[in-house]
Structure formats: C-alpha cells, structure tokens
Amino acid sequence: MIITGDDSEYIAFVKARLRDQFLMTDLGPLRYFLGIEVSSTSDGFYISQEKYIQDLLVRAPLGDERSAETPMELNVKLQLTDGDPLPDPTRYRHLVGSLVYLAVTRPDISYPVHILSQFVSAPTSVHYSHLLRVLRYLRGTITRRLLFPHSSSLQLQCYSDATWASDPSDRRSLSTYCVFLGGSLIAWKTKKQTAVSRSSVEAELRAMALLTADMT
Numbered sequence: 001m002i003i004t005g006d007d008s009e010y011i012a013f014v015k016a017r018l019r020d021q022f023l024m025t026d027l028g029p030l031r032y033f034l035g036i037e038v039s040s041t042s043d044g045f046y047i048s049q050e051k052y053i054q055d056l057l058v059r060a061p062l063g064d065e066r067s068a069e070t071p072m073e074l075n076v077k078l079q080l081t082d083g084d085p086l087p088d089p090t091r092y093r094h095l096v097g098s099l100v101y102l103a104v105t106r107p108d109i110s111y112p113v114h115i116l117s118q119f120v121s122a123p124t125s126v127h128y129s130h131l132l133r134v135l136r137y138l139r140g141t142i143t144r145r146l147l148f149p150h151s152s153s154l155q156l157q158c159y160s161d162a163t164w165a166s167d168p169s170d171r172r173s174l175s176t177y178c179v180f181l182g183g184s185l186i187a188w189k190t191k192k193q194t195a196v197s198r199s200s201v202e203a204e205l206r207a208m209a210l211l212t213a214d215m216t
Helices: 008-021 050-059 089-104 106-121 125-140 202-216
Strands: 036-039 042-046 146-149 158-164 174-181 182-193
Touching: 036 050, 050 089, 050 106, 089 106, 089 125, 106 125, 106 174, 106 182, 146 182, 158 202, 174 202, 182 202
Parallel strands: none
Antiparallel strands: 036 042, 042 146, 158 174, 174 182
16 A cells, blocks of 8 residues: 655554554555655656566566667558467567556557557567567666656646557557656557548547547
C-alpha cells in the first residue's frame, strides 16, 4: 500500500489507525513498488524500472552486447505473414508481456510495444527480430527516468499525432498522444483507430478526438 499526501501529520495518523486494525509493517519512504523504482532529489521525484530491465535482459537470449539507437526502424510496417512462424511462441509472448508493463514508465517504447503485441497469437521470426531490437534499445537506455519536478505549474499541455494507414492489413491508422501537467509527463497512449481514415487529416482529427475524450 502506498500512502501519499502533503500533510505528514495526517499520514502518520492514517498509518497509526491502520496498525490498530491490521498487521502491517511501515517500510518508510517509497523507494520500490512492483518493479517501479522511486527516488527523491532536490529536483523532484524520479520514476524508473532499471532493475526490471536488468532482469528482463537476463531472461532474454540476445547473444551479444550490442545496443540500438532507436526501439524500431523508421517506416516499418509489419504483417502477419512476415517471416517463418516461431516453433514455440511462448518466449515471444512472455517478453512482449514484460514490455507492456515496462511501458508504464517508458513512453519511448509505447509505439513499438503496441505494434509487437498485435502478433502474440502467431509471432514469426521477423516479429521476434524486431522484439530483440527493442531489448537492445533498452540495454543502451537503461538509466532513463521520468522526472516529476517539485515546482511545476498545473497547466495541462496535450500533444497528439497519427500515422495514416500504417497497418497494411486493414489500412487503419494509429493514434498517439502524450499529456503534460506542467513539466510532468502524466499520460500517454498508442491505439489503433476504429475506422479507416480516408486522408492523413482525418487520421489526425481522430487522434485529437481520442485525446480530447480521454482528457475530458
């Protein structure tokens, strides 16, 4: 359980009442929770999953020490029929599932994870090679963290984008957005659009509509 707030006396009161009712241990300031690391500095709070990535790389058979500059090549359009089917898709599914959870603190892999997760039912050798590229990218950027600064405005800033007809199988576009509260990145999403957009402008408008609806 995480208890947070700006009134330290009331937090102490809540913990005392909980101890009266339940057997519990106070672990002190938040540092690690469900694979998420939290560190407090004079700048603010940093959130990361460095240990989670280290454990993930140990389980992944990369076979070399290379890293990648980007999580996915530019303009890649993967299809179900690319490459040969994997004889055992279990490892692919396990790694993609781990990456989905890692995207909680790593918005930079949100797009490739969304793409790769579409092939978990029948992954191929090509899909697996792109998955390994994401892991090599994480190896080279393992120390990246999200910063939530102490001093920041409460103004919302929202950005949306779309990739028009990016899925070659059904010609549907992808919507993506990110939301800042002052200087803090608080929300992001990549999602396939529900209908086929007939132009890039229409795809952009659908992405903007998704963002507006979610923020509302």
